[in-house]
Amino acid sequence: MTALGDRLDQIKAEGRSALIGYLPVGYPSVEGSVRAMTAMVEAGVDIVEVGLPYSDPVMDGETIQLAAEAALATGTRVADVFTAVKAVTDAGAPAVVMSYFNPILQYGPDRFADELLAAGGSGVILPDITPDSGAGWAEVAATRDIDTVHLVALTTTPERMHLTCQASSGFVYAAALMGVTGERASIGEGVDALVERAREAGAPRVCVGLGVKTAAHAAQVASYADGVIVGSALVRCLADHPDDLDAGIAALRAKTEELAAGVRGHV
Amino acid sequence: MTESLQSAPGPFFGQFGGRFLPEALMAALDELTDAYDKARVDPAFTEELERLAREYTGRPSIITEVPRFARHAGGARIFLKREDLNHTGSHKINNVLGQALLTKRLGKTRVIAETGAGQHGVATATAAALMDLDCVVYMGEEDTERQALNVARMRLLGAEVVPVTTGSRTLRDAINEAFRDWVANVESSNYIFGTAAGPHPFPAMVRDFQRVIGVEAREQMLALGGLPDAVLACVGGGSNAIGSFDAFLDDADVRLIGCEAAGDGVDTDKHAATLSLGSVGVLHGSRSYVLQNEDGQTIASHSISAGLDYPGIGPQHSWLKDIGRAEYWPISDAEAMDAFRLLCRTEGIMPAIESSHALAGAIKLGNELGPEATLLVTLSGRGDKDVEQAAQWFGMLPGEDA
Known part of the structure; x- marks a missing residue:
């Protein structure tokens, strides 16, 4: 078991749900993103999803698209993700990399996995890879102690639910809505049932993301999921202060504290 | 050559092809694949497509x-x-009529398309008008400028044209945006993909229609x-x-x-x-x-x-x-x-x-x-x-x- 599974089990034993925060590496700079991720851990994020910016992010809404575009424009490279992973694990939180497949494919899946583990990372979340895609990642993960998080959606059929939950380790990522990443006014219906279906299909742990914005959302999701995943609402803290990283990080800390209270049921 | 190379079924062509997209779209892609597999051997479908081709x-x-x-x-x-x-x-109409007929078979009421030069968008807007479907076409902002006439054609045919302002503002970004729309509206909408690329079943299906x-x-x-x-x-x-x-x-x-x-x-x-x-x-x-x-x-x-x-x-x-x-x-x-x-x-x-x-x-x-x-x-x-x-x-x- 990796640090990711250990931490999720430990948090469950505390009687609460985990807060998982996403930020893309390289936004607003590699150094700035490392500072922001570290601050997020200090302010109460339990696990960090380190995003690897990609030129064609079909699963992402505008906030993360623009951040990724900015990160690439300033020259962010694949290897920068390991710098961020190391900083996050040094700060005391498990790190998982969220990446579309092509950057990993070009870097070399074996090399990527080895360097991720060497940096202290626990695993990967692959939004455009399903267990039956034949991408070759499963063979890489099978020979290493590395988690592969797959996604399930409201439209996932029973057959695919079983396949996906059996193939995932660490946790299963349940998408709370049919759509792309981004802040929404409310958490949609049927998400608790989706989490339940994933558990019945053998998911080790189920965390919920997409659309989570407020402490109230976090508390609602925390009542039935093992973890609450927040991305765009955190990225926006930095995006709202384009020329002032200190102010962006202060906003990020405040938002993280709000969400951390949410997963503990304090709204 | 012992084995025919014609009409290769996919999803893989040698090492190429496959289906590398979010799980949220898998049910829709499976549904589309299934509908197409049935339609292609259904005389009612093939005869209607041939009639449209002719008339x-x-x-x-x-x-x-x-x-x-x-x-x-x-x-x-x-x-x-x-x-x-x-x-x-252009040739685009050959494919669009096939996929629009499939959309009707799926019981969906809205179609999404991407377009570069605008020819696929115009063809999709045309088929949507013919078959009473709502139509949204994504087009890179740069392309809307260099193909302004086709933008007007699509709008005249009743389609909504959405200029895509992210990335390189061309066809590739229009495809990204169309996928995003499809994930969010998969229940009502079918994605009419314009070329023989993308995830299975599109490469084989578009090839068959062309x-x-x-x-x-x-x-x-x-x-x-x-x-x-x-x-x-x-x-x-x-x-x-x-x-x-x-x-x-x-x-x-x-x-x-x-x-x-x-x-x-x-x-x-x-x-x-x-x-x-x-x-x-x-x-x-x-x-x-x-x-x-x-x-x-x-x-x-x-x-x-x-x-x-x-x-x-x-x-x-x-x-x-x-x-x-x-x-x-x-x-x-x-x-x-x-x-x-x-x-x-x-x-x-x-x-x-x-x-x-x-x-x-x-x-x-x-x-x-x-x-x-x-x-x-x-x-x-x-x-x-x-x-x-x-x-x-x-x-x-x-x-x-x-």
């Missing part, structure tokens, strides 16, 4: 010999497969005396080319040549020559050749032709290249525009700039092979949409010196 599109499209043009191509005999004469002005081009042309050429020495077609994503090639795949003596956009030239960084200069990667849901940097980030492509301005390519073309069954030639903006003008002036036929890349390929091949050769060129679309751009290129707009 709406105007099929079969004719072939035209172009002797005055051919004098500039080494004197080879050159025949054009006239997809430009189809209703809506296959009629090669099937007709092969019969027409045989009736005129024999198979051509080569079939040439332009390739962006590759739908008119794969539709032209498929029926000839088992004719080992027929060379198949895809003409891709080399923009300013393959020795510059402004081109869309994916098969000449790309490397294997994953883009838009399938594994194929991609223009990308060493980190796997897609590189912006460039071509004077919006319809060929794409850094990816359909997976079956990648496979045909690797097994050596098809060749892919880079054709520059300048070569394509020279061929455009030549066809206008020698034959009175104004080709789309996309199709002009195939004409330029024919000029090269004809000069190489000489008067004994017979070449079949797919004229995938007509050039009405390109008049302003061509006039600009040649300095023919009012106030400019010709």
Whole structure:
């Protein structure tokens, strides 16, 4: 078991749900993103999803698209993700990399996995890879102690639910809505049932993301999921202060504290 | 050749193809695959599609010999497969009618499409009007500017056109945005993909709907005396080319040549020559050749032709290249525009700039092979949409010196 599974089990034993925060590496700079991720851990994020910016992010809404575009424009490279992973694990939180497949494919899946583990990372979340895609990642993960998080959606059929939950380790990522990443006014219906279906299909742990914005959302999701995943609402803290990283990080800390209270049921 | 290469079913073509997209779309892709597998063997579907081809599109499209043009191509005999004469002005309608009929079968009421030059968008807006479907077309902002006439055409047909302002603001970004729409509206909407690329079932399905081009042309050429020495077609994503090639795949003596956009030239960084200069990667849901940097980030492509301005390519073309069954030639903006003008002036036929890349390929091949050769060129679309751009290129707009 990796640090990711250990931490999720430990948090469950505390009687609460985990807060998982996403930020893309390289936004607003590699150094700035490392500072922001570290601050997020200090302010109460339990696990960090380190995003690897990609030129064609079909699963992402505008906030993360623009951040990724900015990160690439300033020259962010694949290897920068390991710098961020190391900083996050040094700060005391498990790190998982969220990446579309092509950057990993070009870097070399074996090399990527080895360097991720060497940096202290626990695993990967692959939004455009399903267990039956034949991408070759499963063979890489099978020979290493590395988690592969797959996604399930409201439209996932029973057959695919079983396949996906059996193939995932660490946790299963349940998408709370049919759509792309981004802040929404409310958490949609049927998400608790989706989490339940994933558990019945053998998911080790189920965390919920997409659309989570407020402490109230976090508390609602925390009542039935093992973890609450927040991305765009955190990225926006930095995006709202384009020329002032200190102010962006202060906003990020405040938002993280709000969400951390949410997963503990304090709204 | 022992085994037929025709109508390869996917999802993989050799190492290429597959389905690399979020789980949220898998149910819709499975549903579409299933509906297509049933429809293709259902006479009610195939007969309706054939009726529309005949009575709406105007099929079969004719072939035209172009002797005055051919004098500039080494004197080879050159025949054009006239997809430009189809209703809506390009081959795109062949595919769209098939996918729109499938949309009705799925019980969905809204269609999404991406478009580069606007020809696929116009065809989709047309089919949506015919079959009473709501239609949203995503188009890169840069393309809405260089193909303003097609934007107006789509709007006149009742479609909503959404300019895409992210990324390189071209076809590739329009596809990203269409996928995003589809994930959010999958219950009501079907994605009518315009080219033989993307995730399974699109590469095989779009090829099947475009296959009629090669099937007709092969019969027409045989009736005129024999198979051509080569079939040439332009390739962006590759739908008119794969539709032209498929029926000839088992004719080992027929060379198949895809003409891709080399923009300013393959020795510059402004081109869309994916098969000449790309490397294997994953883009838009399938594994194929991609223009990308060493980190796997897609590189912006460039071509004077919006319809060929794409850094990816359909997976079956990648496979045909690797097994050596098809060749892919880079054709520059300048070569394509020279061929455009030549066809206008020698034959009175104004080709789309996309199709002009195939004409330029024919000029090269004809000069190489000489008067004994017979070449079949797919004229995938007509050039009405390109008049302003061509006039600009040649300095023919009012106030400019010709």
